[in-house]
Amino acid sequence: MxxxxxxxxxxxxxxxxxxxxxxxxxxxxxxxxxxxxxxxPAITENLMKIAGQGAFGYQFLSDKYYEAVISWMKRRHGLVVKREEIFYVPNVVLGMSFAVQAVSEPGDEIIIMTPVYGPFFKVVNDNGRILSESPMKNDSGYYTMDLEDLESRITVKTKAVILCNPHNPSGRVWRKEELKAFADVCMKHGLYIISDDIHSELISEGYEHIFISSLSKEIKKKCVICTSPSKGFNLAGIHVANCFIFDEALQEKYAEISEKSHAAENNAFAEAALLGAYNDSxxxxxxxxxxxxxxxxxxxxxxxxxxxxxxxxxxxxxxxxxxxxxxxxxxxxxxxxxxxxxxxxxxxxxxxxxxxxxxxxxxxxxxxxxxxxxxxxxxxxxxx
Ligand SMILES: Cc1ncc(COP(=O)(O)O)c(C=O)c1O
Known part of the structure; x- marks a missing residue:
């Protein structure tokens, strides 16, 4: 205990x-x-070992890192991810910012469903994209997506919707039917889905986290899934997160944006922390x-x-x-x-x-x- x-x-x-x-x-x-x-404790032990190395030069992420991500996602969430589909980023908001840049051009529109985590507004605005807000339905504190409203906001300039799953701040864990209905609207209009799944390890009994990319092959190709052990294992200060991208052309674009940012290098403690979390905790x-x-x-x-x-x-x-x-x-x-x-x-x-x-x-x-x-x-x- x-x-x-x-x-x-x-x-x-x-x-x-x-x-x-x-x-x-x-x-x-x-x-x-x-x-x-x-x-x-397993995370602390791993971090102590790295601290004991006494040298903190540049370090790459080894095969063990990717194996741990792949194994965790399969074991815990039934999500199949391949090595080439995993993109390390120091933090999820940066990963979402790269995703916004990869799926749209300046002046394009991106929809978010409000209320939602504040930086969603910023990753759109700060990248010179036009923010479109679709307010969610609120039935005495029970929030649902308003898909009619969402669809009414889609224009020729709309390129993506950002989803928060589970939803911050309401704590909704989106059900499969809700995700399917939402994805159907996005697919109908050819939109990308940038899904922030950072809270996916924190699920109350009786609920199940579903990654929207698992719904169909068509949906998967249009998704950028943003994950991290940071919320579930309290590692925000370590800076370790992973985005999953399944479409080859989108992977290339994302990798190029990430490289050009000069901001997506891992730190010496990232792998040790993730291994401790996903393999042993x-x-x-x-x-x-x-x-x-x-x-x-x-x-x-x-x-x-x-x-x-x-x-x-x-x-x-x-x-x-x-x-x-x-x-x-x-x-x-x-x-x-x-x-x-x-x-x-x-x-x-x-x-x-x-x-x-x-x-x-x-x-x-x-x-x-x-x-x-x-x-x-x-x-x-x-x-x-
Ligand atoms: C929904 C959501 N996304 C992203 C973040 C921030 O993640 P990061 O620190 O990895 O950028 C938070 C932090 O509270 C969050 O609640």
């Missing part, structure tokens, strides 16, 4: 979550998506998911019973909870500051995820249960 209740002291370690200037010493940080748990991940599930249940049950002014729904995946504060009377534009100053909680403001996020906040529950309990006490004090 791993000790997730114990947590790990991160203040004073240049940790963005705990040491960002706006996070005061009496504030509990529940914002940026990383975890306050010690990582799996599946039991740890299983227990992690159980612990997170407990946190999610506790948080959601408590709010539903004790704080009726807040609306919340248990996510199907991720460790993130999307909380609706619109009935509380706090002005949406003051919500973030109010939670920080009055409740001493640092969360992500809903508007980070686009306009439909106004009046919402996203809570990160990848932390010891005691923090969750403390945060709920602080919320109850101010909102009942």
């Amino acid at each position: 791993y000790q997730f209740d114990k947590g790990i002291g991160r203040r004073g370690t240049n940790c963005v979550k705990w040491d960002a200037p706006f996070v005061g010493s009496d504030v509990t940080p529940m914002w940026i998506a990383d975890m306050d748990f010690e990582i799996a 599946e039991e740890w991940l299983k227990e992690l998911n159980q612990y997170i599930n407990g946190n999610l249940d506790y948080f959601v049950d408590y709010i539903q019973k004790e704080i009726p002014s807040l609306t919340v729904r248990k996510p199907e995946g991720t460790y993130l909870v999307w909380v609706d504060f619109r009935k509380t009377g706090v002005l949406p534009e003051e919500l973030h500051e109010y939670l920080l100053k009055e409740c001493r909680l640092a969360v992500n403001d809903g508007t980070f995820f686009g306009k439909p996020g106004s009046g919402y906040a996203r809570f990160n529950l990848a932390c010891p249960r005691a923090y969750v309990m403390g945060a709920l006490g602080q919320l109850k004090e101010k909102f009942t």
